Every structure is written in structure tokens, then in C-alpha cells.
Amino acid sequence: MLNKEQIYHELSRCNKCGTCQVICPTYKATFHEGNVARGRLFLVRKYLEQGDQVLLQAKEVIQSLDQCLLCESCTKVCPSGVRTAEVVLYYRQQLLAAQTAKSKWKEKLYRLAFLNKAFIPFAGKMAYYYKNIGILPDPYQFRTFLSKYIDGQVLKNNPGTGIVLRATGRRKYKISFFVGCAINTFYHRAALASINLLRRWADVTLLDNYCCGAPFLSLGDVDSFKEVAGRNLDLFNREKTDFIVTDCSTCASVLKQYPARLGVSAPVLAQLKDLVEILLLEQEELPRVKDSGGQKFTFHYPCHLVRGQNLKEPTQRLLSNLFGSYYRPHLEDDSCCGGAGTYSILHRQLAQKITAAKLANIQNSGATQVVSSCPACLMQLDAVVKRLSLPLEVKPLAVFLQKALEESK
Amino acid sequence: MPSNVELFLRALGRHFRADQLLVNKQALSLYSFDASPYFGQPAAVFFPESTQEVANFLSMAAKFKVETLPRGAGTNLSGGTVPKRGQVIICLSRMRHILAIDWEREYAVVEPGVTNLELQRAVEAKGYMFAPDPGSMNVATIGGHVAENAGGMRCVKYGVTRDHILGLELVTAEGKIFRLGKLALLDGKYAINSRVNTANLVDLIVGSEGTLGVVTQVMVKLLKKPAAYKTLLCSFNDLRQAGDAVSGVIKAGIVPAAMEIIDQKLTRAIDDFVGLGLPRDTQALLLIELDGWEADLSVQMEHLMQILHANGVTRVDLATDSKEREQIWLARRSVNGALGRIKPYYMVQDVTVPRHKVATMIQKVEEIGKKYGVTIGLLAHAGDGNLHPHLLYSDRERELPQIEAAAEEIFQATVKLEGTLSGEHGIGIEKRPYLNLVFRPAELEFLQAVKDAFDPCRLLNLDKAI
Ligand SMILES: Cc1cc2nc3c(=O)[nH]c(=O)nc-3n(C[C@H](O)[C@H](O)[C@H](O)COP(=O)(O)OP(=O)(O)OC[C@H]3O[C@@H](n4cnc5c(N)ncnc54)[C@H](O)[C@@H]3O)c2cc1C
Numbered sequence: 076m077l078n079k080e081q082i083y084h085e086l087s088r089c090n091k092c093g094t095c096q097v098i099c100p101t102y103k104a105t106f107h108e109g110n111v112a113r114g115r116l117f118l119v120r121k122y123l124e125q126g127d128q129v130l131l132q133a134k135e136v137i138q139s140l141d142q143c144l145l146c147e148s149c150t151k152v153c154p155s156g157v158r159t160a161e162v163v164l165y166y167r168q169q170l171l172a173a174q175t176a177k178s179k180w181k182e183k184l185y186r187l188a189f190l191n192k193a194f195i196p197f198a199g200k201m202a203y204y205y206k207n208i209g210i211l212p213d214p215y216q217f218r219t220f221l222s223k224y225i226d227g228q229v230l231k232n233n234p235g236t237g238i239v240l241r242a243t244g245r246r247k248y249k250i251s252f253f254v255g256c257a258i259n260t261f262y263h264r265a266a267l268a269s270i271n272l273l274r275r276w277a278d279v280t281l282l283d284n285y286c287c288g289a290p291f292l293s294l295g296d297v298d299s300f301k302e303v304a305g306r307n308l309d310l311f312n313r314e315k316t317d318f319i320v321t322d323c324s325t326c327a328s329v330l331k332q333y334p335a336r337l338g339v340s341a342p343v344l345a346q347l348k349d350l351v352e353i354l355l356l357e358q359e360e361l362p363r364v365k366d367s368g369g370q371k372f373t374f375h376y377p378c379h380l381v382r383g384q385n386l387k388e389p390t391q392r393l394l395s396n397l398f399g400s401y402y403r404p405h406l407e408d409d410s411c412c413g414g415a416g417t418y419s420i421l422h423r424q425l426a427q428k429i430t431a432a433k434l435a436n437i438q439n440s441g442a443t444q445v446v447s448s449c450p451a452c453l454m455q456l457d458a459v460v461k462r463l464s465l466p467l468e469v470k471p472l473a474v475f476l477q478k479a480l481e482e483s484k
Numbered sequence: 485m486p487s488n489v490e491l492f493l494r495a496l497g498r499h500f501r502a503d504q505l506l507v508n509k510q511a512l513s514l515y516s517f518d519a520s521p522y523f524g525q526p527a528a529v530f531f532p533e534s535t536q537e538v539a540n541f542l543s544m545a546a547k548f549k550v551e552t553l554p555r556g557a558g559t560n561l562s563g564g565t566v567p568k569r570g571q572v573i574i575c576l577s578r579m580r581h582i583l584a585i586d587w588e589r590e591y592a593v594v595e596p597g598v599t600n601l602e603l604q605r606a607v608e609a610k611g612y613m614f615a616p617d618p619g620s621m622n623v624a625t626i627g628g629h630v631a632e633n634a635g636g637m638r639c640v641k642y643g644v645t646r647d648h649i650l651g652l653e654l655v656t657a658e659g660k661i662f663r664l665g666k667l668a669l670l671d672g673k674y675a676i677n678s679r680v681n682t683a684n685l686v687d688l689i690v691g692s693e694g695t696l697g698v699v700t701q702v703m704v705k706l707l708k709k710p711a712a713y714k715t716l717l718c719s720f721n722d723l724r725q726a727g728d729a730v731s732g733v734i735k736a737g738i739v740p741a742a743m744e745i746i747d748q749k750l751t752r753a754i755d756d757f758v759g760l761g762l763p764r765d766t767q768a769l770l771l772i773e774l775d776g777w778e779a780d781l782s783v784q785m786e787h788l789m790q791i792l793h794a795n796g797v798t799r800v801d802l803a804t805d806s807k808e809r810e811q812i813w814l815a816r817r818s819v820n821g822a823l824g825r826i827k828p829y830y831m832v833q834d835v836t837v838p839r840h841k842v843a844t845m846i847q848k849v850e851e852i853g854k855k856y857g858v859t860i861g862l863l864a865h866a867g868d869g870n871l872h873p874h875l876l877y878s879d880r881e882r883e884l885p886q887i888e889a890a891a892e893e894i895f896q897a898t899v900k901l902e903g904t905l906s907g908e909h910g911i912g913i914e915k916r917p918y919l920n921l922v923f924r925p926a927e928l929e930f931l932q933a934v935k936d937a938f939d940p941c942r943l944l945n946l947d948k949a950i
């Protein structure tokens with residue numbers, strides 16, 4: 076976490092050139108200065124310079140900083156490399172500290188949900204039953220996803236944690252599989268596909284892990300983040316495998332940030348890999364896929380894959396090598412889809428606008444399938460595809476890849 | 485008694501949707517600045533979505549005698565959109581449609597909030613371009629280009645915005661809508677009006693910095709993109725040698741698309757950003773781009789290399805593919821932004837001298853920097869004599885007096901060399917006090933008469949260029 080001086084150093088490098096407008100998804104959905112890095116930095120700077128508490132109370136200021144996706148696209152195009160997402164996180168931290176106990180419902184809810192392993196699946200199930208007896212209120216995400224995806228959970232329907240799933244091919248590694256909350260709850264089939272892919276080369280054990288902490292981080296709840304991170308690190312340190320792998324790019328990116336954010340050294344994290352990295356490592360072992368069901372597809376590069384882990388170019392190469400011209404890049408294919416964790420629920424309208432813009436680019440590429448490696452992106456893309464009745468299919472990377480490999484056998 | 489502004493805002497509230505109007509104090513502070521160092525809190529911000537809305541808004545403003553000013557992306561460097569007088573801002577960022585493209589007659593009609601990049605993207609697949617390419621082209625609006633008569637890297641060969649505007653739709657401060665130049669409507673479709681041959685009012689509006697009216701539609705020329713490029717990065721041991729090389733190239737009758745000089749400080753700052761491996765030890769970098777037909781280019785290259793060597797070039801790097809070329813241009817466009825890596829604040833100047841005096845002017849700037857102890861990063865569209873000395877500073881209160889003194893001396897030096905204060909960034913707030921350096925009193929009076937003709941009640945973007 077950056078301290079006040081470091082934040083000030085970030086702020087003072089912004090010289091208001093406006094370049095960030097070209098990429099900031101929230102700006103492109105509203106064309107409002109409150110929704111772009113330049114404006115957000117200005118507000119936080121004003122807060123720091125004037126120490127004015129009004130800036131922790133005014134609805135418009137809070138909204139501006141609340142609506143940042145933390146996607147870090149602005150930092151990529153910013154000639155001064157200002158890390159706006161860190162500045163926003165700092166503000167949120169101050170905001171949370173200044174709030175009265177009563178208004179901290181979000182923090183409490185998050186703690187209940189993400190520090191407690193059973194909660195999310197439980198909440199998901201409840202929502203599902205609610206839906207079936209017809210009294211679930213509108214949030215469209217729940218309506219569309221839960222009915223489709225709450226069909227089981229990785230941890231419940233499988234042999235469970237700690238049990239070794241033997242390699243199906245020549246065993247090269249031992250892998251511990253980190254099960255992200257959203258994957259566990261909504262994309263159980265993706266996790267199974269990932270595990271099957273990994274078993275081509277490795278013995279796989281399911282980890283009994285905690286939430287990676289991303290929701291706390293984006294809320295500005297540093298204490299809870301540190302708590303959950305500490306628990307995970309303890310767990311990792313006990314693992315005796317070659318790699319710890321997750322198929323959620325957000326988890327992977329946040330886990331990799333632990334040392335920097337906690338200010339500790341954690342050599343064990345050198346073993347932490349995004350599923351994509353293992354696929355890259357074993358690229359030669361993957362058969363060239365002749366076609367992906369004859370259908371063109373495109374890949375949405377999640378923020379946490381591109382900017383969080385710097386894995387865009389290698390992933391691009393992987394897809395081109397495997398699929399040739401069936402892989403169709405789309406314009407701004409690494410811009411945030413608007414999912415951003417709970418953002419799509421808390422800022423629904425804005426999120427939908429951002430996603431719709433993304434989907435228009437996707438359709439222009441001529442692809443009929445969208446593949447991605449982060450559950451929040453997948454959910455958001457899928458929800459808006461359904462809402463707009465677009466002729467597109469949204470698929471998790473592992474599911475897509477497994478199917479393609481099977482078909483080309 | 486409620487003030488005029490309050491009454492006006494109430495009337496607006498009745499006329500327009502709530503999301504088209506910003507009145508909250510904190511939110512308004514976001515519109516108190518642009519890319520210049522000036523600030524001023526607006527009374528409100530209005531986001532129109534059509535010409536008619538602009539006209540309704542302005543006629544209401546005229547009725548209540550409330551001052552207003554137009555804003556695009558807010559990237560201008562001279563304070564043109566800063567509401568020093570607490571004006572109401574008309575922000576055109578949501579008027580963002582490309583209304584028509586005619587490939588036969590090679591023009592496009594766009595709303596003012598369309599960015600340069602959006603326009604390029606709409607036409608490049610068919611092999612066309614809009615020639616003006618300011619460093620801010622990814623975000624700056626076409627309305628802003630028109631108002632500032634923006635130039636760019638390519639303007640050595642292609643000219644500035646003025647040379648690419650065929651016609652305009654303008655709403656005056658009283659809310660009257662005019663179509664100027666070749667912009668016409670025929671049976672509900674856009675068409676070229678080929679009968680106009682009278683006084684060209686378009687040229688008067690281009691560069692008027694939002695003081696004569698609000699531009700609501702722009703008819704722009706489209707040009708075929710060149711078939712081939714040669715992009716060179718040339719290193720020199722001395723800024724003046726680079727300046728001399730530029731004069732040499734022009735004298736030889738070669739017309740590159742662009743000739744840009746970048747000094748060492750700036751080279752290093754942008755290299756930190758782009759990581760291109762620019763020659764960091766060179767004192768001066770001269771970026772030259774030739775474009776046209778492949779065969780012509782090789783002949784020009786030969787001459788060009790001779791000239792460069794005659795002026796002591798120490799190293800020449802040629803972009804080998806389109807990706808490298810794009811990287812080089814990205815580097816060049818990032819200069820202003822990357823300055824934050826050296827010092828947090830800067831005042832950028834825009835002085836322009838006759839092309840053969842570029843080397844002399846560079847020397848002057850260096851001397852002035854030394855005299856006042858001011859760090860100056862130098863960037864120049866050398867091909868058209870336009871210099872951008874960036875006066876860098878860290879402490880607003882302490883250093884600003886030296887900065888201002890140095891700035892004034894640079895202006896005076898420019899005028900002595902028969903140059904002018906603004907090549908492309910406009911007058912705005914920044915250069916207004918210096919207008920009398922370049923205009924005679926009678927000329928200034930005449931400008932005021934022009935202002936009166938367009939804006940008799942004196943309500944639109946006052947105390948700026950005109
Ligand atoms: C990094 C950087 C690089 C730059 N490089 C260049 C360069 O190479 N060449 C160059 O010429 N400039 C350059 N500029 C300056 C600036 O970007 C240009 O002048 C640009 O055209 C301004 O467009 P805008 O949409 O941001 O206009 P704004 O800044 O919003 O407005 C500029 C002026 O135009 C008026 N205006 C805006 N829209 C309208 C309208 N629809 N009708 C009437 N008046 C209007 C405003 O009142 C104001 O006076 C640069 C700026 C930056 C930050």
C-alpha cells in the first residue's frame with residue numbers, strides 16, 4: 076500500500092494533459108471529467124492539499140472515485156506513468172476510515188462473505204432457490220448467471236481438498252490448484268476443465284484456500300485484505316508442490332501482489348502461476364488445433380492478465396499459434412469490460428454501457444465466441460450479451476480450450 | 485433576489501434533462517482547468533446533444549445575459565477553456581457523431597466532439613486520413629482543432645487545421661445557426677456547396693478560440709494516405725546543428741512530412757516512458773519523416789543523408805517497419821505528458837520564427853534559460869519554425885516569477901526575430917497580456933469590432949484571444 080508521500084508523488088506527476096481520456100472506459104461511457112483519471116487525481120489532490128473533510132463526504136466526489144474500475148489502463152497510456160488505481164485505493168482507504176460504523180455495511184458484508192469460505196456458495200445457493208420460488212429482486216446478474224451456473228461447486232462435488240488427482244499424461248509436475256471464489260461458485264465447469272488440462276502434465280491437488288482478497292482491496296479495507304492474504308500465505312508455505320496454479324487471472328494477479336502490498340517477502344509466490352503461464356510453458360505439448368468448431372473467436376484480455384501480470388503478448392502468441400486465423404483480435408481487446416468484481420452490481424448502468432461498447436468491438440471483429448480468463452469478465456460479458464440478445468457465446472478459456480482439443484483429436 | 489445566473493440555471497433545469505447539467509460545486513471543480521496552468525470555477529456545465537440544443541442554450545444565455553464558453557476535450561495549453569469569470573461551460577464532448585463520409589468527393593462531416601483519433605479510425609480502412617495530427621490527437625476534439633487552428637507533426641507538408649476545413653456550422657452567442665463555407669444540406673443530405681466564392685468566414689472562425697461562436701458541425705477534407713514512409717531519428721551533438729540541418733533540408737527543396745527537434749532532457753523522459761531505446765546521450769534528436777511514393781523516397785533519402793552529414797549528424801536510425809514507426813511517433817507525441825517525470829509543472833511556449841532562424845532562436849532560448857536559472861526542455865516543430873520551449877518547475881509560488889520573466893524574454897526575442905507568439909496553441913489566457921507585442925493598437929481595435937459583430941452582447945469566452 077502506498078503511503079501519503081508516495082501518493083503525493085503520483086499525484087504531482089499528473090500534468091493534466093488529458094491523454095487518459097483515450098482509454099479510460101468510464102470516461103468513454105460518460106464523457107465526463109469526473110470519470111477519468113485526470114479528474115480523479117485532481118479530486119484526491121484537492122483532498123490531500125486542502126485536507127478538506129468535505130471531500131470525504133460529497134456525493135459527487137465519492138461517486139467519481141467509487142466508479143473507477145481500477146483497471147490501470149490509464150497508467151499504460153499516461154506519459155508520466157501515474158498510477159491512478161493506487162491513488163483511488165488510497166482515497167477509498169481514507170473514506171472507509173472516516174465513515175461511521177453505520178455506513179460500513181459494505182465492509183461488514185464483504186468480511187462476512189470473503190473471510191468465510193462457506194458464504195459465497197451459500198449465498199449463491201440461496202439466491203438460486205429464491206429465484207426458483209420467484210421472489211428474487213431484479214439484479215439481472217443473479218437472474219441470468221445463477222440459473223445457469225450454480226450447478227455445483229468444485230470443492231463439494233470433487234474428491235475434495237488435499238486429495239491428489241493423478242496426471243493423465245506424463246507427469247512432470249505437482250500442482251496445487253487455487254480455487255477462486257467466483258470460479259468456485261459460478262464457473263465450476265471451468266475449474267474442472269482447467270484441472271483436466273493441468274493433469275496432462277501434473278498431479279493436481281485442490282487447495283483449501285481463502286479468497287484472494289481482491290474485494291477487500293477494491294473497497295479500501297486494508298486490514299481485512301492483510302488478514303486474508305496472511306492466511307493464504309501460511310497455506311502456500313505448507314504446500315510442497317512445484318506450482319500453485321489458478322485459472323482466475325484476477326486471483327493470480329492479486330496473489331502476486333502480496334509481497335508489495337504486505338511489505339513482506341514471500342519466495343513461495345515464485346511458484347504461483349496463472350493457468351495461462353502453464354499453458355505457455357507446455358505450448359509445444361498442445362496439439363495444433365485445426366479449427367475451433369469452424370467458428371471464429373476472440374479473446375478478451377482481462378485487466379488482471381494484461382496490466383496485472385503483463386501476459387498479453389505471450390497469450391496472444393499462444394492463441395495465434397494454436398488457432399491461426401480462427402483467432403480474431405478485436406479493437407481495444409485489453410480494455411476493461413466493466414465487470415470489475417462487484418462493480419457490475421454496484422454501478423450497474425455504467426458497467427452495462429462499458430460492456431456494450433466492448434461487445435460492439437467484439438462483434439466488429441467477426442467473432443462469434445468470446446473467450447476470457449477471469450470469471451468477473453465472463454459474467455459481465457455474458458449478462459450483457461443476453462440482455463442485448465447478441466449472437467455471441469461467452470466461454471471460459473479452459474472450457475473453450477478443452478473442447479477444441481477434444482474436437483481436433 | 486436570485487441572480488441572473490441562478491435564473492438562467494433554473495430555466496435550463498426546465499429545458500434539459502438532469503444529466504445534461506452539472507451544478508454541484510465539487511463536480512464543477514473538475515471543469516475548472518484544462519492542460520494549462522490556469523484555474524477558474526465555472527457556474528455550471530451543460531452537455532448539449534444537438535445543434536438545436538446549443539442554440540436554445542445560447543439564446544437563453546443571451547436573454548439572461550449570462551457569460552458562457554465552449555469546451556471540447558480540455559487539452560489546450562493556453563487556458564482557453566478556463567472560466568476565469570465564472571462562466572457557464574458548454575461541454576461538447578457528447579456531440580460525437582460522424583454524420584457523413586463522402587468517399588467520392590473526399591470529405592467527412594462530423595460533430596465537434598468527435599476526436600481526431602475517432603475520425604482517423606473511421607476513414608483509415610479505406611486508405612484515407614485527416615491530415616492535422618497534433619500531439620494530443622488521440623483525445624483532442626475536431627471542434628477544439630478548429631477553434632485553436634491546431635497544427636501537428638505533419639504540418640510542414642500538409643499545413644494546419646485551417647487548410648483542411650471545407651465548411652462549418654456555427655451557433656452565435658445569440659443562438660443563431662449559420663452554415664459557413666462549403667457545408668450545405670441538399671434534400672436532407674450533406675453536400676458540397678460549390679457556389680460559395682465570397683468572403684471566407686470559415687477562415688475567420690478557425691483559430692478564433694471559441695470567442696466568436698460555437699462550432700456544431702465541421703466539414704473536413706480527407707486525403708489519401710501516402711503509399712510509403714521513411715522515418716529517421718538523427719542524433720546531433722548540438723541543438724543548433726540540428727536547427728541548421730533543418731534549414732539545409734528546406735533549402736534543398738525537400739519537403740518532409742515532419743521535422744521535429746527534441747532535446748536531451750525530453751529524449752530521456754520519453755524514453756523512460758516508451759522504452760524504445762532512444763539514443764539517450766545525444767544532445768539533440770531530429771526526427772524526420774518523408775512520405776510519398778517509394779521510388780521518389782529513395783532519391784530524396786540520398787539528398788537528405790548528404791545534408792545530414794554536412795551538418796555533423798552523429799547517428800541515423802531508420803524505422804524498419806510500421807510498428808517501429810508507430811513507436812517513434814508515440815514517443816514524440818508523449819513529450820508533453822512525460823515531462824511530469826522531470827518536474828511536476830511546466831509552462832509550454834509556442835513561439836514561431838521564420839524557418840531559417842530556428843537555430844538562432846534555439847540559441848536564444850538556451851541563453852535565457854541559463855540567465856534565469858530555469859530548466860528548459862526544448863521541442864520544436866522545426867520544419868515550420870514552431871518552437872515549444874517547456875519551462876519546467878516544481879514549486880508554484882517560489883519559481884513562478886522566474887518562469888514568467890524568462891517567458892516574457894523569450895517572447896521578446898521571438899518578436900525581434902520577426903516571429904510570432906503562437907504557432908498553434910492559441911492565445912487563451914496565457915498570451916493575452918502580450919498581444920500588444922505583435923498587434924498594433926489599430927489592429928487590436930479591429931479585432932474588437934469583429935468580436936462585436938459576432939457577439940454584440942459580449943457573452944462568449946471573454947478575456948481570451950479576442
Ligand atoms: C500533450 C499535448 C500535446 C499537444 N500537441 C499539440 C500540437 O502538436 N499542436 C497543436 O496545435 N496543439 C497541441 N496541443 C493543444 C491542444 O490539444 C489542441 O489545441 C487541441 O486542438 C484542443 O482540442 P480540445 O478538444 O482539447 O479543445 P479544448 O481545450 O477543449 O478547447 C480549446 C479552445 O477551443 C474552444 N472550443 C472547443 N470546442 C469548440 C467548439 N465546438 N466551438 C467553438 N470553440 C470551441 C474552447 O473555448 C477553447 O478556447 C497539445 C496539447 C497537449 C495536452
Ligand code: SF4
Binds near residue numbers: 155
Ligand atoms: S494521462 Fe497521465 S498525466 Fe495526462 S492527465 Fe491523465 S493521468 Fe494526468
Ligand code: SF4
Binds near residue numbers: 101111143145150
Ligand atoms: S483505473 Fe481504469 S477506470 Fe480508473 S481512471 Fe484509470 S482507466 Fe479509468
